[in-house]
Structure formats: C-alpha cells, structure tokens
Amino acid sequence: MSATRPLPRLGPDNRAFWTGGEVNELRIARCGDCGGFVHPPRPVCRHCLSYNVAPHVVAGTGVIDTFTINYQKWHPAMEVPFVIARVTLDDAPGVVLTTNIVGCDVDDVAIGDTVSVVFEQQDDVYIPLFERTASR
Numbered sequence: 046m047s048a049t050r051p052l053p054r055l056g057p058d059n060r061a062f063w064t065g066g067e068v069n070e071l072r073i074a075r076c077g078d079c080g081g082f083v084h085p086p087r088p089v090c091r092h093c094l095s096y097n098v099a100p101h102v103v104a105g106t107g108v109i110d111t112f113t114i115n116y117q118k119w120h121p122a123m124e125v126p127f128v129i130a131r132v133t134l135d136d137a138p139g140v141v142l143t144t145n146i147v148g149c150d151v152d153d154v155a156i157g158d159t160v161s162v163v164f165e166q167q168d169d170v171y172i173p174l175f176e177r178t179a180s181r
C-alpha cells in the first residue's frame with residue numbers, strides 16, 4: 046500500500062504505540078499494578094482502574110486470529126487485494142491488533158499462521174504490520 050493511509054492523531058496516550066517502530070519496538074501499554082495490557086492505549090488500566098500505565102516493549106510476534114481479504118479499492122492509491130487481520134500477541138495476553146498481513150500472497154494467509162511485526166513509516170508514524178513466519 047502506498048503512503049495514503051489515514052494516520053492516527055498522536056497524543057500522550059498513543060504516541061509510544063505509533064512511534065515505537067522508529068527503534069523497531071512494538072510497545073503496548075501495560076499496567077504497573079496488575080500487569081494487565083491496555084490496548085488501545087489509555088491512561089487508565091481497564092482491568093483495575095490504576096493510572097500506573099506505561100508503554101511496555103513486547104516481542105512483536107503473534108498469531109493470526111482471523112482475517113479477511115479486501116478486494117474493494119476504497120482509495121485510488123490503495124493496491125488491492127490486501128489482508129486485514131486480527132493478530133493476537135504472544136506475550137501480551139488479551140491484546141488483539143487489527144492490522145495488515147504483508148509480504149506474501151493474500152491466498153497464502155491462514156488462521157493460525159505465526160507472524161512477526163514489521164513497521165511501515167509514514168511521516169512520524171510507524172504503522173505495525175505483520176509478516177508470516179510460518180503456517181499452521
């Protein structure tokens with residue numbers, strides 16, 4: 046896909062998530078009190094309501110929970126088809142990222158495939174996308 050994605054508006058809560066790719070880090074907000082992950086990033090823990098929430102670097106590996114192949118050219122600059130997937134992270138229980146699977150034919154993607162994060166930079170945002178590392 047080319048550089049025409051709608052980009053998130055960066056703020057104090059989500060900046061770590063969207064800019065971690067600059068140093069190749071996938072950062073998920075985590076509660077310092079109960080250890081729970083908080084995604085999308087928010088200043089308050091959704092598990093225990095603590096404000097002790099801070100970015101935590103995770104491995105960036107996960108599994109495709111489910112996916113769909115998009116054939117609709119929603120924007121003139123978007124290349125289709127592409128895969129929209131929900132990816133669960135290996136070391137961040139409860140976190141599901143909605144993302145794209147890149148670097149392979151869309152027909153090769155399957156539920157249960159293991160994936161690893163790659164970052165696509167646009168302006169000052171590093172969008173976490175995923176590449177397959179192995180099939181089921």
Ligand SMILES: [Zn+2]
Pocket residue numbers: 076077078079080081090091092093094095
């Ligand atoms: Zn908590």
